[in-house]
Amino acid sequence: MNIDTLKEYTPKVIESTRQNSLMQAIALGIPSMKNEEWKYTYYNKILQQGFAPTYTPATVNIKKDFIDKHSVSGNNIVFLNGIYQPELSSLKPSAGVVFTNTANTSEQISNDFLIELNNAFATDGLYLEISDNVILTDLIEVLYIQSNTSGIIQHRNKIKIGKHAQVSLAEYYISYDNLPVYVNNVTHIEIDERAIFDSYKIQDGGEVFYITEQTFVQQAKNSTATVNTFSLSGAITRNVLQFDSQDERTLSNMNGLYLLKKNEHVDNRTLVNHNAPNCESNELYKGIIDGNAVGVFNGKIRVAQEAQKTNAFQSNRNILLSEDAAIYTKPQLEIFADDVKCSHGATIAQIEESELFYLQARGIGKDVARGLLVYAFAGELLEKIKHEALKLSLKKRIADLLNIEI
Amino acid sequence: MLKIKNLHVSIEGKKILKGFSLDVNAGEIHAIMGPNGTGKSTLAAVLAGKEGYEITDGTVEFEGLNILELEPEERARLGVFLAFQYPVEIPGVSNANFLKAAVNEIRKSKGLDNILPNDFLKMIREKMELVEMSKDFISRSVNQGFSGGEKKRNEIFQLAMLDPKLSILDETDSGLDIDALRIVANGVNKLRTSNNAFIVITHYQRLLEYIVPDIVHVMYDGKIVKSGDKNLALELEEKGYDWVKELDNVPAN
Numbered sequence: 001m002n003i004d005t006l007k008e009y010t011p012k013v014i015e016s017t018r019q020n021s022l023m024q025a026i027a028l029g030i031p032s033m034k035n036e037e038w039k040y041t042y043y044n045k046i047l048q049q050g051f052a053p054t055y056t057p058a059t060v061n062i063k064k065d066f067i068d069k070h071s072v073s074g075n076n077i078v079f080l081n082g083i084y085q086p087e088l089s090s091l092k093p094s095a096g097v098v099f100t101n102t103a104n105t106s107e108q109i110s111n112d113f114l115i116e117l118n119n120a121f122a123t124d125g126l127y128l129e130i131s132d133n134v135i136l137t138d139l140i141e142v143l144y145i146q147s148n149t150s151g152i153i154q155h156r157n158k159i160k161i162g163k164h165a166q167v168s169l170a171e172y173y174i175s176y177d178n179l180p181v182y183v184n185n186v187t188h189i190e191i192d193e194r195a196i197f198d199s200y201k202i203q204d205g206g207e208v209f210y211i212t213e214q215t216f217v218q219q220a221k222n223s224t225a226t227v228n229t230f231s232l233s234g235a236i237t238r239n240v241l242q243f244d245s246q247d248e249r250t251l252s253n254m255n256g257l258y259l260l261k262k263n264e265h266v267d268n269r270t271l272v273n274h275n276a277p278n279c280e281s282n283e284l285y286k287g288i289i290d291g292n293a294v295g296v297f298n299g300k301i302r303v304a305q306e307a308q309k310t311n312a313f314q315s316n317r318n319i320l321l322s323e324d325a326a327i328y329t330k331p332q333l334e335i336f337a338d339d340v341k342c343s344h345g346a347t348i349a350q351i352e353e354s355e356l357f358y359l360q361a362r363g364i365g366k367d368v369a370r371g372l373l374v375y376a377f378a379g380e381l382l383e384k385i386k387h388e389a390l391k392l393s394l395k396k397r398i399a400d401l402l403n404i405e406i
Numbered sequence: 407m408l409k410i411k412n413l414h415v416s417i418e419g420k421k422i423l424k425g426f427s428l429d430v431n432a433g434e435i436h437a438i439m440g441p442n443g444t445g446k447s448t449l450a451a452v453l454a455g456k457e458g459y460e461i462t463d464g465t466v467e468f469e470g471l472n473i474l475e476l477e478p479e480e481r482a483r484l485g486v487f488l489a490f491q492y493p494v495e496i497p498g499v500s501n502a503n504f505l506k507a508a509v510n511e512i513r514k515s516k517g518l519d520n521i522l523p524n525d526f527l528k529m530i531r532e533k534m535e536l537v538e539m540s541k542d543f544i545s546r547s548v549n550q551g552f553s554g555g556e557k558k559r560n561e562i563f564q565l566a567m568l569d570p571k572l573s574i575l576d577e578t579d580s581g582l583d584i585d586a587l588r589i590v591a592n593g594v595n596k597l598r599t600s601n602n603a604f605i606v607i608t609h610y611q612r613l614l615e616y617i618v619p620d621i622v623h624v625m626y627d628g629k630i631v632k633s634g635d636k637n638l639a640l641e642l643e644e645k646g647y648d649w650v651k652e653l654d655n656v657p658a659n
Contacts, residue, residue, distance in 0.1 A: 353457070354494050355494055355496050357456055357457070357478060357494075358490070358493070358494040358496065358548075359496070359504070359507075359508075360455075360477065360478035360479040360482070361454050361455070361456075361478050361479075361482055361487075361488050361490075362479075362482055362504070362508040362564060362568065363479050363482035363483045363508050363511045363512040363515070363568065364479055364504075364507050364508050364511050365477075365479050365511060366477065366479065368507060368511060369479075372499050372503065372504070372507060373496070373499065375498075375499075376496065376497060376498025376499045376547075377498065379498045380498070404507070405506070405507070405510070405520075406503060
């Protein structure tokens with residue numbers, strides 16, 4: 001796809017809002033590396049694989065046991081090539097939980113190419129509304145399954161969580177046949193007062209899976225939101241995560257683990273806007289980078305002048321396993337209030353030789369020893385998973401990726 | 407079992423071992439004593455296969471096999487065990503996972519299947535008693551937050567789990583109080599058989615009251631300068647290491 005391809009779509013687009021978005025996307029142009037936000041990620045490389053927007057993505061037949069294999073709670077919503085699959089989904093009916101599938105596109109025009117691309121073409125998406133005081137113990141799982149399509153698959157999601165409600169959501173990016181696919185998702189989440197929301201994003205679609213996704217979280221007074229992003233495999237993955245703390249005493253947690261090998265590329269960009277006093281944000285991203293893989297981390301914290309007594313902590317820690325692995329890490333603090341506690345730190349290290357030798361001296365081969373040490377490094381993020389079955393499943397998957405037994 | 411001949415080792419160009427020779431047979435306990443900086447710990451590290459040492463001359467044969475070219479894990483699988491002077495803390499790796507990996511890697515090298523979970527737990531319980539480890543130890547991270555005594559006990563516990571042929575105890579007594587010393591020594595004595603051997607590296611005679619050596623070697627300036635029976639350790643304790651320095655240039659027996 002290029003800008004000319006997009007122009008060919010304009011006559012076919014009927015709805016005026018989509019038309020406006022498309023025109024805006026064309027006007028903004030495809031993100032280039034000259035743009036500071038895209039400095040280390042070459043977006044055109046995704047498009048060069050031959051992906052193009054579509055309103056009619058290909059369909060395939062998927063067996064239910066494929067879903068069961070990928071679901072830990074059995075409480076799931078399945079999308080296949082961007083289209084909701086009611087017969088494959090098994091969301092348990094629950095009072096105070098409204099789910100519909102719809103493309104939750106927006107009439108507001110943004111300055112982001114990928115949001116406007118999504119606005120113009122998103123065919124379906126998740127709309128989830130949790131009523132006040134509803135506490136869901138079952139994890140809700142959303143499976144984005146992709147199969148053999150050159151169409152850009154775009155979900156447009158909206159999630160609303162009522163006052164005092166508690167809900168956990170896991171989103172999985174899954175490949176059905178390990179053929180090249182590209183998903184461009186946009187998700188808006190609104191969290192009302194005193195609600196608690198936990199989100200898990202599991203990106204494990206294999207070596208030819210491309211993801212760009214953006215998640216925007218708005219938090220009302222006293223609410224808690226946690227987003228855990230696990231990037232375990234994928235050709236190029238770019239995650240934008242933004243928190244807007246709009247009222248007092250919000251708590252925002254961002255945790256990320258990226259495990260990169262070969263030529264994989266993950267770009268995590270987070271932004272926390274502290275707009276009100278007495279709020280807290282905690283951010284921990286850890287990366288393990290092998291082969292020729294590249295990791296990018298950009299963490300921005302903005303503390304507005306009225307956001308006094310803000311506590312904001314950020315940490316990005318990386319282990320490079322090969323000479324050719326790379327990490328670009330950049331914290332950005334913009335603080336306009338004077339009574340705040342903010343800290344950030346970034347580390348880049350290698351496997352500790354003394355630890356490696358100790359394990360080898362007990363008969364453990366170098367590769368397994370490295371695997372155990374890397375697994376230990378990742379452990380801190382795995383332990384943050386509150387859902388036990390999901391935690392176990394991710395532990396097993398990561399042990400598999402590291403060729404160790406746990 | 408172990409034959410070291412005329413071993414010369416340098417670190418970054420500095421000569422540390424200068425013609426070290428030693429024969430150890432199955433069933434024997436050898437003590438190596440000597441002042442600081444004579445190369446005792448270098449010897450232990452070289453035997454275990456630590457990187458960063460340049461071997462300029464000499465051979466080390468373990469059961470007839472030249473082990474100097476082998477990776478540390480290959481030596482461990484053959485049955486060479488080093489009890490570290492400074493056991494390494496490994497945050498996030500539990501003792502259970504660590505030991506399971508070690509036991510299974512060694513089994514795999516012998517063509518055996520992974521140990522069954524129940525057998526593994528039973529083995530752990532048995533061996534833990536040997537060095538009086540508390541039960542919570544197994545779920546804790548390797549050596550993390552352990553006291554000096556616990557770390558050394560953990561070394562002996564690992565020794566018991568892996569059942570090596572040759573164990574090198576590198577100053578296992580340093581930093582131990584008398585109770586911990588007794589526990590560690592009892593552990594070693596219970597593990598001693600006619601088929602395995604121990605090299606006990608120490609500064610002080612104290613440990614040798616509990617682990618009684620067959621042969622005591624005095625090391626100075628990179629080689630053995632005197633060997634004798636257990637009474638040599640007492641003599642050293644009495645005369646001090648200055649006496650040893652005068653022994654240099656005297657050929658070892």
